[in-house]
Amino acid sequence: MNWYLEVLKKYAVFSGRARRKEYWMFVLFNIIFAVVLSIVDYALGTAPVIYSVYMLLVLLPALGVTIRRLHDTDRSGWFIFIGAIPLVGFIILLVFLAGEGKPEENKHGANPKFVAAA
Known part of the structure; x- marks a missing residue:
């Protein structure tokens, strides 16, 4: 649940x-909330x-x-x-999203896995 809330805190980042x-984890909780709300x-x-x-409220965080x-x-x-x-297209995007992040720092910043551990 903390992962979901962290994404919401970064609303339009x-x-x-x-x-x-x-x-x-955001995708999982988003699906759970969407199913419950539709019921x-x-x-x-x-x-x-x-x-x-x-x-509509979770469009920008997503x-x-x-x-x-x-x-x-x-990737851009x-x-x-x-x-x-x-x-x-969906399959390619899914592969990109499921792939391992680059362990080194890239043009978008430091590796969040190592930043969280420090």
């Missing part, structure tokens, strides 16, 4: 790097109002952590648009 754990939405008969508001994750793999944040290529 697109610079720097994000570890795999930070990214995937609540249907139970209240307001579908898809609550779910849509939540998704973009930010995705771009920071791409920075960790030493513009690689996020590779996901727009039909069929293979």
